[in-house]
Amino acid sequence: MIYVNGDEQQDAATVAALLERLGFGERARGVAVALDGEVVPRAEWHAARLAPGTRVEVVGAIQGG
Amino acid sequence: MQYRGAEAISPPGEGLTIGDRTLRSRLILGSGGFTSLELLAGAVEASGTGLVTVAMRRVEATARGSLIALLDGLGVGVLPNTAGCFTARDAVRTAQLAREALETNWIKLEVIGDEQTLLPDAVELLVAAEQLVDDGFVVLPYTTDDPILARRLEDAGCAAVMPLGSPIGSGMGICNPYNIALICERAGVPVVLDAGVGTASDAALAMELGCAAVLCASAISRAEEPVAMARAIAAAVAAGHEARAAGRIPRRRLASASSPREGMPDLG
Numbered sequence: 001m002i003y004v005n006g007d008e009q010q011d012a013a014t015v016a017a018l019l020e021r022l023g024f025g026e027r028a029r030g031v032a033v034a035l036d037g038e039v040v041p042r043a044e045w046h047a048a049r050l051a052p053g054t055r056v057e058v059v060g061a062i063q064g065g
Numbered sequence: 066m067q068y069r070g071a072e073a074i075s076p077p078g079e080g081l082t083i084g085d086r087t088l089r090s091r092l093i094l095g096s097g098g099f100t101s102l103e104l105l106a107g108a109v110e111a112s113g114t115g116l117v118t119v120a121m122r123r124v125e126a127t128a129r130g131s132l133i134a135l136l137d138g139l140g141v142g143v144l145p146n147t148a149g150c151f152t153a154r155d156a157v158r159t160a161q162l163a164r165e166a167l168e169t170n171w172i173k174l175e176v177i178g179d180e181q182t183l184l185p186d187a188v189e190l191l192v193a194a195e196q197l198v199d200d201g202f203v204v205l206p207y208t209t210d211d212p213i214l215a216r217r218l219e220d221a222g223c224a225a226v227m228p229l230g231s232p233i234g235s236g237m238g239i240c241n242p243y244n245i246a247l248i249c250e251r252a253g254v255p256v257v258l259d260a261g262v263g264t265a266s267d268a269a270l271a272m273e274l275g276c277a278a279v280l281c282a283s284a285i286s287r288a289e290e291p292v293a294m295a296r297a298i299a300a301a302v303a304a305g306h307e308a309r310a311a312g313r314i315p316r317r318r319l320a321s322a323s324s325p326r327e328g329m330p331d332l333g
Binding site for chain 1: 095096097098099105118119120121122123124125126127132133143144145146148158161162163164165166167173175282
């Protein structure tokens, strides 16, 4: 199990694979990802592996400020 | 990079230069509080703004993109904020997420110290500002109206300082105009009045005090007629900027006749 935005999700091999499964697509414009609080640059999404228990945050812009 | 304090009183019509970018308007619009994207779009157009703030939050695939697509379509820049962060650490991480997501190194830095007042935490704010400047960000910090803290933020390399007029969303206007004027007189970077504007006259006063721009969200988005208020506040920003450049008369306690004494007829 991994945790995506606080919810349990099935494991995924990499950040890119997870985003694909969630429907974001690998180029997912306007989205950023943090693994256990550390920001993962877009260029590393394909290489970034997701160990079981990883807390994944997927964030984007909303109205505010 | 050179910043000029005189920027604050440059002729009306000239763009506002912050960091590496020149903005077409001295009104920065917050996107929070609009009840629909249509209203937001109407306010963006009515305000003439070139820069709109957004917040960073968890998103799902289905909700992705519509706000950014809208702002892109309107031809305005996006200024992400770190709203909701209470520590320098969280604010820095949020800024880094925003840079990745939105491909901008501009950040409206907010580090809040208290839920009820939403006043900035000065200590955390300065720490975050230093780290973000070191990391290559163009930092626009939301700060208290303390002239010394404003100077410290400028010394840390912030591209602007954004003091509050009064608490976020309070609509109380500029509670301490003397401090805002002091900040403007001393700053070598543009001063943006951020938070507290309730109506157009507050925005005009900010500009008359020497601010280079006004950032406004709730006063527009929560007005009864947001699009009309966007237009009114934009006009007030322009009017206040022009009045500042024109040079107001000094205040005096007693009257000073504008008609001459000489030549009065004898109506005995």
